[in-house]
Amino acid sequence: AQSVAQPEDQVNVAEGNPLTVKCTYSVSGNPYLFWYVQYPNRGLQFLLKYITGDNLVKGSYGFEAEFNKSQTSFHLKKPSALVSDSALYFCAVRGMDSSYKLIFGSGTRLLVRP
Amino acid sequence: NAGVMQNPRHLVRRRGQEARLRCSPMKGHSHVYWYRQLPEEGLKFMVYLQKENIIDESGMPKERFSAEFPKEGPSILRIQQVVRGDSAAYFCASSPGAAPSNEQFFGPGTRLTVL
Numbered sequence: 001a002q003s004v005a006q007p008e009d010q011v012n013v014a015e016g017n018p019l020t021v022k023c024t025y026s027v028s029g030n031p032y033l034f035w036y037v038q039y040p041n042r043g044l045q046f047l048l049k050y051i052t053g054d055n056l057v058k059g060s061y062g063f064e065a066e067f068n069k070s071q072t073s074f075h076l077k078k079p080s081a082l083v084s085d086s087a088l089y090f091c092a093v094r095g096m097d098s099s100y101k102l103i104f105g106s107g108t109r110l111l112v113r114p
Numbered sequence: 115n116a117g118v119m120q121n122p123r124h125l126v127r128r129r130g131q132e133a134r135l136r137c138s139p140m141k142g143h144s145h146v147y148w149y150r151q152l153p154e155e156g157l158k159f160m161v162y163l164q165k166e167n168i169i170d171e172s173g174m175p176k177e178r179f180s181a182e183f184p185k186e187g188p189s190i191l192r193i194q195q196v197v198r199g200d201s202a203a204y205f206c207a208s209s210p211g212a213a214p215s216n217e218q219f220f221g222p223g224t225r226l227t228v229l
Contacts, residue, residue, distance in 0.1 A: 032214045043118070043205055043220040044157070051215045090156055094214045099162035099170035101147060102207075102218060106156045 002027045002093050006105035013081045013112055021076040021108045023091030032094035033074045034102065035065055039087050047089075050074060061085070081112045116141065118208050118221035126227045127196045135191040135224045139208030146189045147218060148181060151203040163189060164212075196228045
């Protein structure tokens with residue numbers, strides 16, 4: 001069965017510093033991986049996805065993620081954090097049954113301090 | 115092009131009442147997913163529908179919950195005889211197709227509070 005783990009409940013960084021939000025996955029076959037961001041009392045916004053090809057995926061708002069097959073990881077990164085990046089981040093893997101539902105991690109709260 | 119729309123945004127019900135949550139997918143999207151988010155948790159899949167068909171309801175509780183996506187009109191998630199444990203945020207997402215590479219676009223959610 002597919003699953004996703006986000007080992008950190010919260011990540012704290014100073015504005016201007018690089019940030020990493022970790023995600024590891026477990027799938028049978030090739031993974032389809034996604035990152036979403038959720039601001040307070042809002043729905044999820046799509047950031048980026050890995051389907052195939054280049055291991056470094058670039059997404060919205062300056063975010064990127066690195067797919068590492070040997071480590072089964074898909075960490076979200078940004079070279080320089082902004083206070084406005086503070087939000088809840090979810091990693092997800094696409095289920096490979098007939099529905100292709102998203103299977104989400106538990107989420108990581110990112111706090112960027114000024 | 116309007117995004118995924120959900121209403122109401124907030125819904126308060128007393129135990130035993132019925133809750134009806136509505137979702138209008140993005141224009142051109144015929145695939146709808148419902149997810150539930152408990153406080154401080156990730157989203158959990160509930161049901162996947164295409165027009166007039168339930169494709170996968172493996173995440174739906176066996177009792178009191180039902181979903182539909184009629185030929186005309188929004189998708190409806192219905193919860194009968196609500197209990198306090200049903201309090202959660204319910205998100206709808208739509209997709210243009212069932213291909214695994216398609217991202218899902220989420221609505222703003224309906225926050226259900228059961229008193």
